[in-house]
Amino acid sequence: MTSIRKQKNLINPCWIFVRYSICSLIFIHILSISGCSDELEPEIVAVDGKAIREEFGDRIDIHNLPNYANQPVPDYIKGDNGKDNPITDEGATLGRVLFYDKKLSIDNTLACASCHQQALAFSDSAVVSRGVQGGVTERHSMRLINARFNYEKKFFWDERAETLEDQTTMPMKDHAELGFSGQQGRPDFQDLLNKLQAVDYYNELFTLVYGDSLITEDRLQRALAQFVRSIQSFDSKYDEGYKQDFANFTESEKRGMELFTVLPQVPGGYRNGGGLGCFHCHRPPAFDIKPDAGNNGVIGVANKPGEIDITNTKAPTLRDIANPNGQLNGPLMHDGSVKTFSELMLAVGQQPFNPNRDPIMGEGSFNLHISEQEAEDLVAFLKTLSGKNVYTDERWSNPFRE
Numbered sequence: 530m531t532s533i534r535k536q537k538n539l540i541n542p543c544w545i546f547v548r549y550s551i552c553s554l555i556f557i558h559i560l561s562i563s564g565c566s567d568e569l570e571p572e573i574v575a576v577d578g579k580a581i582r583e584e585f586g587d588r589i590d591i592h593n594l595p596n597y598a599n600q601p602v603p604d605y606i607k608g609d610n611g612k613d614n615p616i617t618d619e620g621a622t623l624g625r626v627l628f629y630d631k632k633l634s635i636d637n638t639l640a641c642a643s644c645h646q647q648a649l650a651f652s653d654s655a656v657v658s659r660g661v662q663g664g665v666t667e668r669h670s671m672r673l674i675n676a677r678f679n680y681e682k683k684f685f686w687d688e689r690a691e692t693l694e695d696q697t698t699m700p701m702k703d704h705a706e707l708g709f710s711g712q713q714g715r716p717d718f719q720d721l722l723n724k725l726q727a728v729d730y731y732n733e734l735f736t737l738v739y740g741d742s743l744i745t746e747d748r749l750q751r752a753l754a755q756f757v758r759s760i761q762s763f764d765s766k767y768d769e770g771y772k773q774d775f776a777n778f779t780e781s782e783k784r785g786m787e788l789f790t791v792l793p794q795v796p797g798g799y800r801n802g803g804g805l806g807c808f809h810c811h812r813p814p815a816f817d818i819k820p821d822a823g824n825n826g827v828i829g830v831a832n833k834p835g836e837i838d839i840t841n842t843k844a845p846t847l848r849d850i851a852n853p854n855g856q857l858n859g860p861l862m863h864d865g866s867v868k869t870f871s872e873l874m875l876a877v878g879q880q881p882f883n884p885n886r887d888p889i890m891g892e893g894s895f896n897l898h899i900s901e902q903e904a905e906d907l908v909a910f911l912k913t914l915s916g917k918n919v920y921t922d923e924r925w926s927n928p929f930r931e
């Protein structure tokens with residue numbers, strides 16, 4: 530048996546009853562239930578962990594959970610969109626199980642991790658990802674690196690999820706993804722909750738995290754968001770360099786950084802000096818997207834030549850677009866249209882007239898005339914932004930037997 534502290538801000542029905550009786554006694558009926566529960570003291574809950582041991586063996590030891598809650602974050606990283614849902618080791622462990630659990634799909638074939646693979650910085654090598662029963666996603670899967678440190682609180686390429694918490698249950702309800710849509714005879718989200726409620730290891734894990742075994746959408750969201758926010762990557766060459774004025778950089782990497790961080794001079798759409806201005810939207814040192822960045826002019830629709838999509842104004846951090854060997858972790862951009870570094874230079878370097886672009890890029894056609902040397906330097910710099918540990922760390926790996 531292990532004793533753990535239940536997360537404080539959640540409501541336990543027994544406590545509400547006790548508190549409510551006390552409240553009634555002193556005639557403070559106007560206090561709402563949540564008013565009472567705000568004062569809830571952390572409580573000791575017992576979980577014996579038998580079902581967890583049976584399913585996960587020594588891959589999850591509830592007496593000795595890995596550190597998700599107190600990972601070192603460099604002091605120059607300031608953003609944190611998870612302050613309302615602080616990471617705990619228990620919460621992130623539950624999130625990890627959910628992230629890898631194929632029970633989250635209607636036919637037990639797919640999990641979050643099917644489209645967000647650790648070896649690919651939690652993205653997918655396919656342009657669009659395969660969902661349940663022949664479904665495919667409309668856009669390319671996004672890397673889930675340093676999601677916590679984006680100043681932008683909204684998620685998805687088009688920012689349609691208000692928070693990461695909101696985002697996490699959307700793939701479950703998506704007809705093409707995990708399939709609990711309630712459409713065309715498919716089970717709905719309540720059916721998924723019922724399905725998970727009947728699983729013994731979830732009874733134990735939810736009790737470990739929340740003090741009782743009840744599964745709700747809010748509880749799923751909080752645990753999954755904690756796991757996703759725990760995925761961090763700060764062991765790159767750039768991070769080593771940051772502390773020592775980039776003395777570890779090659780001349781080419783230094784020139785690439787300069788190109789990234791200086792605005793171009795493009796009178797009449799023709800660049801005649803300056804850098805390439807990437808920093809304006811992808812902000813060092815987190816390389817997260819500027820919250821009010823506009824469209825970058827990449828307006829294709831995956832696998833639908835001729836159609837356009839101008840709604841995309843978010844990118845994941847530009848850290849870890851490539852793996853430690855310098856290979857891209859998958860195609861880039863919402864439509865997966867950029868498959869090589871050379872294609873990246875073309876996509877950002879020259880564009881036709883486009884009234885929907887971020888005003889900083891102007892609406893006229895432009896050509897940044899990125900020379901071969903400049904391309905080489907910029908790519909060398911982008912590769913310094915990749916870490917190593919995040920690709921293999923067990924904390925973020927599959928806890929199920931394959």
Ligand code: HEC
Pocket residue numbers: 628633639640641642643644645658659660661666667668669670671672673676683684685686687693696697698700701705706707753757843844845
């Ligand atoms: C079938 C493939 C698929 C599955 C399954 C899937 N995702 Fe995704 N994920 C995607 C795609 C594609 C996008 C981009 C979609 C868009 O923006 O329209 C995405 C985007 C995201 C984002 C947004 C990242 C950002 O920086 O804005 C998060 C977070 C995420 N997924 C987490 C999850 C979680 C958690 C699960 C499991 C509950 C999951 N995904 C299941 C394909 C998938």
Ligand code: HEC
Pocket residue numbers: 672686789805806807808809810811822823824825827828841842843844845847850860861862863864873877887889890
């Ligand atoms: C006006 C803001 C802006 C500027 C300037 C800008 N970007 Fe972006 N960038 C974006 C947005 C928004 C996206 C997401 C676009 C999409 O997929 O529709 C993006 C996407 C990307 C991606 C793909 C990310 C991924 O996960 O697939 C890369 C790589 C990238 N930009 C590199 C650059 C480079 C290099 C420069 C400088 C030459 C640059 N960007 C300049 C806004 C900008």
